[in-house]
Amino acid sequence: MNSKGEQIKQPNSGKPNEKPETGKNKTSQATMPRGKTWLWFMGILLANFILGRVLMPGAVKVQLKFE
Numbered sequence: 001m002n003s004k005g006e007q008i009k010q011p012n013s014g015k016p017n018e019k020p021e022t023g024k025n026k027t028s029q030a031t032m033p034r035g036k037t038w039l040w041f042m043g044i045l046l047a048n049f050i051l052g053r054v055l056m057p058g059a060v061k062v063q064l065k066f067e
Helices: 036-055
Strands: none
Touching: none
């Protein structure tokens, strides 16, 4: 503790090659979402496509000439 009563954090516990812990499980890895998640994602994507087609059925196609 210093004179104000605050604790000073030590960079490590004295072991030379020890990394500070981050609070996460060290063996955890990024994994692919479950199949159910992919089904929801594809369903929402399909609903978005259908909704876009219903709300804008005759979207104006503009042809630009680049000269």
